[in-house]
Structure formats: C-alpha cells, structure tokens
Amino acid sequence: MRALAHHRPDLALRRFRAAVASCPAESPEALSRYLYWLAQSLLKLDQPELALKSLASAQKLRPRGPARAVYLQRINDYGMCRRASVELDDFYAFYSLQACAYLGSKPDRRFDSNTEKDAVTRLIADAWRVLVGTGKLKKLPVAKKLKLFKAYTLAFPLFGLSQSRRCKTIAVDFRRNVALKGDERCFCGSGLPYIRCCGRTVSLRESFFE
Ligand SMILES: [Zn+2]
CATH class of the missing domain: 1.25.40 (Serine Threonine Protein Phosphatase 5, Tetratricopeptide repeat)
Structure with missing residues (x-):
C-alpha cells in the first residue's frame, strides 16, 4: 500500500x-x-x-x-473491458474469440512473429467488416452476438495449419444439472448473468500473455 x-x-x-x-x-x-x-x-x-x-x-x-x-x-456485456462504443465492444469480443481460436490451434499457442500476428489481425478485421456489412449484428442482444461470433469459423490459410481444433463449451449449472443460457444467472451464486461472470469472454492478453 x-x-x-x-x-x-x-x-x-x-x-x-x-x-x-x-x-x-x-x-x-x-x-x-x-x-x-x-x-x-x-x-x-x-x-x-x-x-x-x-x-x-x-x-x-x-x-x-x-x-x-x-x-x-x-466491464461491458461480454465481461470484457468496456470500450468507447458498442461497436468496439463487439469488435474486441470477435477479435479475441477468433485470435484465441487461431492460437489455440497452434502447438506453442503463440504468434511466432509480428508478421504472423499482423496477418491474422488483418484477416480477422476483414471478416469483421464483412460481418458488420451484412447488418446482422444490429439490434441483436449480446448473448446472440456471442453465439454468432463463436460459430463464425474463419479459415486462416496462410500458415498451413490443420483445421483448428475448436471445441464447443457448454455452460452447465451442476447444482441443478441443467445447461445455462448466456443471459441466465451464473451458477457460482454471484447473482450476475453468466456471460458477465464465469462465462465472460476472455481477452487475448489474459489467455496467452499472462
Ligand atoms: Zn460466476
């Protein structure tokens, strides 16, 4: 202190x-x-x-x-750092999920060079522009956007990686033995929605650069 x-x-x-x-x-x-x-x-x-x-x-x-x-x-509704606008909040959630999926498919779970990082970032940003351009995101609640972002499988062709090994996680309240939806109260008893508590979206920095 x-x-x-x-x-x-x-x-x-x-x-x-x-x-x-x-x-x-x-x-x-x-x-x-x-x-x-x-x-x-x-x-x-x-x-x-x-x-x-x-x-x-x-x-x-x-x-x-x-x-x-x-x-x-x-925090914002993704449980991430709040940014200056809702669109930036959306972008960072999308970026983190896609970049984590990419890194998760690599044996050493890290970018080997800045060139690689830049290329991946560019691919994600391009995909983001397309996604925003479809107008699908407008008026969707965060839980629905999150579902969309997670289902969005980006092909990263540049680096000769095998299909990314993405696995789907399902939130379960083990005390009640039921699957949780994102906007339901968290199973940990915090009283917060699951997606703003134990199911929050984790930034790239938290996952890989601690
Ligand atoms: Zn919790």
Missing part, C-alpha cells in the same frame, strides 16, 4: 502478486483484498485487461467487497 501511495505501482504489483501467491485458500476475504489491490496496481500500470482478470476473481470471492463495484463499472 505504501508503494502505491508513493507512485510505485510496479513495486506494489510485485508485492501484491507475492501476497496472492502465499495467501492460504481458507482466507477468501484476504485473498479478495490482495486481488483487488493487485488490480489497482495493474490499472495504474495501464494494464486494464489483466486488472479485470484480478477483479473478476476478487468479486467472486467477496461479492459485497469493493471489487464488485469496480468490476461492474469496467
């Missing part, structure tokens, strides 16, 4: 990371507090996506704590 007060978020980040790592599992309140301050340090370091990941965990551990309010302020 002193490091944060003295404008040393880098030092605070290291300390809070160590605190999270050594926090016993039977102290969810303390763990939530460390994760919250870890997120505050990341926000100061201009790492909103990683901060959101910490806040997502912190608010689950302690739904009435301060992390919940900050988390809800910063």
Whole structure:
C-alpha cells in the first residue's frame, strides 16, 4: 500500500502478486483484498485487461467487497473491458474469440512473429467488416452476438495449419444439472448473468500473455 501511495505501482504489483501467491485458500476475504489491490496496481500500470482478470476473481470471492463495484463499472456485456462504443465492444469480443481460436490451434499457442500476428489481425478485421456489412449484428442482444461470433469459423490459410481444433463449451449449472443460457444467472451464486461472470469472454492478453 505504501508503494502505491508513493507512485510505485510496479513495486506494489510485485508485492501484491507475492501476497496472492502465499495467501492460504481458507482466507477468501484476504485473498479478495490482495486481488483487488493487485488490480489497482495493474490499472495504474495501464494494464486494464489483466486488472479485470484480478477483479473478476476478487468479486467472486467477496461479492459485497469493493471489487464488485469496480468490476461492474469496467466491464461491458461480454465481461470484457468496456470500450468507447458498442461497436468496439463487439469488435474486441470477435477479435479475441477468433485470435484465441487461431492460437489455440497452434502447438506453442503463440504468434511466432509480428508478421504472423499482423496477418491474422488483418484477416480477422476483414471478416469483421464483412460481418458488420451484412447488418446482422444490429439490434441483436449480446448473448446472440456471442453465439454468432463463436460459430463464425474463419479459415486462416496462410500458415498451413490443420483445421483448428475448436471445441464447443457448454455452460452447465451442476447444482441443478441443467445447461445455462448466456443471459441466465451464473451458477457460482454471484447473482450476475453468466456471460458477465464465469462465462465472460476472455481477452487475448489474459489467455496467452499472462
Ligand atoms: Zn460466476
């Protein structure tokens, strides 16, 4: 906390990371507090996506704590960092899902060069323009858009990859033994919709560059 007060978020980040790592599992309140301050340090370091990941965990551990309010302020309906417009929110969700699918199909799960990353980004951006051009996205609720984005299989022909091994995940409430729809309350008991809680869309940065 002193490091944060003295404008040393880098030092605070290291300390809070160590605190999270050594926090016993039977102290969810303390763990939530460390994760919250870890997120505050990341926000100061201009790492909103990683901060959101910490806040997502912190608010689950302690739904009435301060992390919940900050988390809800910063997420959009995809459970991602809120951008300047709905269209940007949509684009980042589409981009993350497609890029994660691409990287997930590679053995080392990373871009080998900036050229490769640029090419993949361009392909996704082209596909996005086509998708927006169809006018299909207008007035669709987020859960429907998400379904559309996930079903959209982009062919990445440049890099000689085999068909991407995308697997479909189904959200299940194990306590009630039923499949969850995106807009239903999350099974974890947070009271939030599933797609803004445990089923939130994860940014590329969170998945592959932690
Ligand atoms: Zn949840």
